[in-house]
Amino acid sequence: MSVQIFREALCREINVPDIAxxxxxxxxxxxxxxxFAVLAQVEESTGITFPASLFRDCTCLADLEKRLSTSALSIREAARESSQLVKDFAAAAGTTDYWPSVASDQHRLVIAYIWEALKQLGCPLDIMPAGSKVVPPTVQPSHQQLLDTLFEILIQEGLIERVNSDHLVRTKVPLPSSSAAILHERILLDHPRHANTHRLLHLTAPRLADCLVGNADPIRLLFGSPVGRDLLQDFYTRAPMSMAASQQLAALFQRVFEPLKQSTSDPIEILEVGAGFGGTTGFILDALVAAGVPFRYTFTDVSASFFKTARQHYRTSDMPVSFEVLDIETVAGPPSHLQGRFHAVLSTNCLHATRDLAVSAANARRLLRPDVPGAFLALIEFTERIFWLDLVFGLLDGWWRFTDGRRHCVAGEGFWKQSLVKAGFGQVVFTEGNVEGKKPNPEVIVAW
Ligand SMILES: C[S@@+](CC[C@H](N)C(=O)[O-])C[C@H]1O[C@@H](n2cnc3c(N)ncnc32)[C@H](O)[C@@H]1O
Known part of the structure; x- marks a missing residue:
């Protein structure tokens, strides 16, 4: 397979028909x-730049073959193969119907929550005749960006339009004909597979007005009760969209590391950034066990408060997991004992909450082994805005911490690519496959 490209280039360069x-x-x-010539030929046919040290570190093609199984070439192939299976992952996770049917119902529900909140804050869109001026309510300064985003959603849905630059008026487009409470009951019945996502939204959205003006604390609503914490954990672990992405990532890990099971006696080192509830961790640990390679897994988060649950969980399953506090966005970079140590770094729904994607990604890159050409960073991140996320996570400061030029916490593929390249990654690939004509969201992003 991939070593063949090197073999052919080498044969051409030293002018022999074959090399054992x-x-x-x-x-x-x-x-x-x-x-130099061989590496140039390989680069021309694959687009991948391998370091000249590859030939210093390997004594023969067989050696090279082993090395290549964790190389950029196999990462590219693994990313492509796992991303071509997205329909299967979506079907298994129960998210195939998300865009064709669930999204529009969820959309209507979000609009209902927004207009009910605005009505409570003295902006009754339901009784305003078309053409009336809409004056946004005054909210806590910390929630101003969220309020602006809520108005953007209403503009995008055609309920309000911008006349001149700062003048908003109500249009003729009708509001949902049922209340948010009724739409919530209905969506639970109509889309039970996504029930806990609807319940998570229902934890904060009915209190949107109170949160906006400081009469309710969103942190308490989300984290202050076992119900909230369970729904969050469930969202990251078992929500169909999360599961589909985690399964894709797990398939990628298994595909990359399985070929090493015969040749590696040293453990493969994996680090997870912002592992939090461990939503993705379990999938990746299972994939590493299935790959049959020795490994060590470093579970990190900026907050040690997540370690107790994770520790209990992984002690019982007897996994080689250790725990470290790691803030991925410090200017000083990761602690030296973690730098240059890992074959792969992964992170799910964490980097978006940091100030500067390029700084965080550069720090993640510093964790990777510089001597392994295919050492890679794998992310699961939303790359397209989904309105309900604003009504839950948009109430938290982390959603609005960005200072890197993003317009919204959820960055599109273009911004991710630009940030990862700025962080020093030479290759960045996004999920290729579609489910019902749409890319999975969140999606898997791989950089090396
Ligand atoms: C949305 S949660 C996702 C948790 C986890 N990845 C999962 O899927 O279950 C984001 C996590 O990122 C962590 N986090 C936020 N900022 C961070 C930072 N600067 N460095 C490391 N972790 C951070 C949070 O503590 C939280 O656990």
Whole structure:
């Protein structure tokens, strides 16, 4: 497979018909000029730049083959293969119907929550004749960006339009004909597979007005009760959209590391950034066990408060997991004992909450082994805005901390690519497959 590209290039350069995999490079005329030419040919046909040190670290093609199984080439192939299976993951996780049917019902519900909140705050869109001026209510300064976003949603849905630059007027487009409470009951019945996502939204959205003016604390609503914490954990672990992405990522890990099971006795080192509720952790641990490679897993988060639950969980399942506090956005970078140590770093729904995606991604890159060409960063992140997220996570400060030029916490693929390249990654790939004509969201992003 991938070593064949090197073999053919080497044969051409030293002008021999074939080279046995175990022939030492020392027995061939492989000098610096040959290495340079071979790497240039490989780069031309694959688009991947391999370091010249590859030939110093390997004594023959067989050695190279082992090295390549964790190389950029196999990462690219694994990312492509796992991303072509997105329909299967979506079907298994129960999210195939999300865009064709659930999203529009969820949308209507979000609009109902927004207009009910605005009505409570003295902005009754339901009784305003078309053409009336809409004056946004005054809210806590910390929620101003959320309020602006709520108005953007109403503009996008055609309920309000902007006349001149700062003048908003009500249009003729009708509001949902049922209350949010009724729409919530209905969506639970109509889309039970996503019930806990609807319940999570219902934890904060009916209190939107109170939160906006400081009469309710969203942190307390979300984290202050076992119900809230369970719904959050459930969202990251078992919600169909989360599960589909975690399964895709797990397939990628298994595909990358399985070929190493015969050749590696040293453990593969994996680090998870912002592992939090461990929503993705379980999937990746299972994939590593299935791959049959020795491994060590470093579970990190900026807050140690998540470790107790995770520790209990992974002690019982006897996994080689250790725990470390790690803030991925410090200017000083990660602590030195973590730098340059990992074959792979993963992070799910965390980097978006940091100030600067490029700074955080550069820190994640510093954790990767510089001597392994295919050491990679894998992310699961939303790349398209979904309105209900604003009504839950948009109430928290983390959603609005960005200072890197984003317009919203959820960055599109273009911004992710730009940030990852700025962080020093040479290759960035996004999920290729579609489910019912839409990309999975959140999606898997891989960079190396
Ligand atoms: C939305 S949660 C996702 C949790 C987890 N990845 C999951 O899927 O279950 C985001 C996590 O990122 C962590 N986090 C936020 N800022 C961070 C930072 N600067 N460095 C590391 N972790 C951070 C939070 O503590 C939280 O656990």
């Amino acid at each position: 995999l175990d022939t030492p490079f020392a027995h061939l005329d492989v000098d610096a000029a040959v290495v």
